[in-house]
Amino acid sequence: MEYKQYVIGVIVSNVSGVLSRVSGMFTRRGFNIDCLTVGETESAGFSRITVAFRGDNDIRDKILKQLEKLHDVKEVEVLDPNDTVIRELLLIKVHNSPATRQDIMTAVEIFRSKIVDYSPSALICELTGETSKIDAFIELMKPYGIMEMCRTGIVAIERGDNCLKTMKQL
């Protein structure tokens, strides 16, 4: 069966333990998470979780229903990839050497990345973009020697005036 990636936005009460409840549901029911991010929203009482996972329609529906059952989950929505801005942030540290420096700089420029730290032996690039762009940049950096890297996982928000809000927030 061909699985595709789904991205869902989840509005939750901003209370302690809520991340455990949401991530625990995935573990407990045997669903796999590609990535999960959580952060504040425009309303103090609520956080927003973005989860990406692979599955078919059936798995997607089961995940949505199980999330909706959690008391702290106020809103769940599958985000349409064609109508959603999806971004991820990458920080990547690569070896800095005279031989490779120029090639790295070129790649950084083409990808509209930024060098945010520079030392004689290492440099750190910052890159924002869709997952595929991040993946491509990492591939490009591999030959230069990746010392360490860190990516945030995706955040996603729908285009236009569609908003994922609970009645309480409105």
Add this chain to the structure above:
Amino acid sequence: MRITGAKIVVETLIEQGCETVFGFPGGQVIDLFDELYLSSDRIHHILTAHEQGAAHAADGFARATGKVGVCIATSGPGATNLVTGIATAYLDSVPVVAITGNVPCSLIGRDSFQEVDILGVTMPVTKHNFIVKDIRELADTLRSAFKIAKSGRPGPVLVDIPKDVQTAEWDFEPRPDPVRPYPLTFASENKLRRAAELINAAEKPYIYFGGGIVSGKASKELLALADKTDAPLGSSLMGLSAVPYDCPRFLGMNGKHGHYASFAALTEADLVIALGVRFSDRSAFEGDNLPRIIHIDIDNAELDKNVPADLAIEGDIKDSLYRLIPMLGEHEHPEWSARIEELRNEERRRYALADSRRGDIAGKIAPHDIIGVVSSLASEDDIIVTDVGQHQMWTAQMYPLRKPRTFLTSGGLGTMGYGMGAAIGASAATGRRAVLFTGDGSFGMSLNELATAVSQKTPLVVVIMNNGVLGMVRQLQTRFYDKHYSATTLARQTDFVKVAEAFGAKGGRAANADELRALAEEAFAYDGTFVIDCAVDCDEAVQSPLRETD
């Protein structure tokens, strides 16, 4: 009025209509127990022998009445001892509020004495759980716990209260009424119309109902639906007691340990109307040749979870049926009814064959004789409770249940040791007699609660089907493991009559049906707890509709 957190807990429990709680004290709930002591004229605390017994008692209280059952335990081991009871309630959708003490907030996270993260431990087995670190939120959190426990598909909620929150003081204003559940979910009219079309077109409909009929109080509507559609009824284990056993349309429990006719009719039906069930793996609902399925349940997450339905409807079961029935024509399916009758005859033939092969075994009582004798003496209002194992399936198959909420069993989790606590809780809730069918294995896990039954003067008849083995597992070992009876032969020398007497109960032993009758007559006339130890042969097997005979 400004009162302590401990008093807020007690006042909120009383406000929520809670008259009886089950629990066991400890260092971190001593303040709460002090308030229970001071308010003992308004709220009755029943001390159990073990916290697990308290959790099962709260569960039994809830199952017997439909009200929220409450149990209280201290931090650490007190809290973890509740877990099996909470999980039992969770799997069977029973409204329970569990209150645990915890170490003071300043000591949380430091592996303090008797500290455990009970929130983390119970997250997967509760509908929701709370820790209250701010006394200002205490009363409303408890109210939320009751609201969540009894809303929609019921379930257990745990509230963890650190000791310093119990001793702090805050203003408390009692509410005039208990919290109301969240508004019901009503099925969509369009979906009900589509259901009606499918039902009107069906030639071999079969109604498969579960515990949702009991908790949704929809027995009357269920029977009306069966009459109008001329459909047989089969239940899950949890559905038992929703309709009287002798209802002509009722074929009994289906599934792997169900009645043959109920099971076979399900496999031959062209439409299964599944009501308040979750298609557990025990329902034997698998394979490629599934009939069309209409599934109605209050929990949206159960729809299409285990078995895909052709039409899945989320909604309150009583309301759904009430609105669905007028959309249906009056149906008669004479061929289907005739086929059902054939299946019933085949079932009778199979049971008679099994009986004749079995014959009489000297010094042992047949399980159906045990149930026959006991049920002939019990009243239809007595609450029938089981533990888990062969005796549970025999009781589920054969006991003549007549009224909803008179059959309490651990269906989903299958908790051995459930019965004693549940029986005590059910009897405390209703003032009626409880009859516990148990096995020597299960009873060994909970017989400490005889102490509670005796101290509470619980009218309770305990019927032990004592075969000296862990029969359900042994039965599997007989069939599938070359009779390697690994760890299922008990070889114990426990004298259950002496055990009963040592706890202050009465007891007797029966090796044949006449002895059993004499003892049972004494037991049902006795105003207290009476244990009957019945000798059962170790090779008695639970019949399965999946094969001819064992």
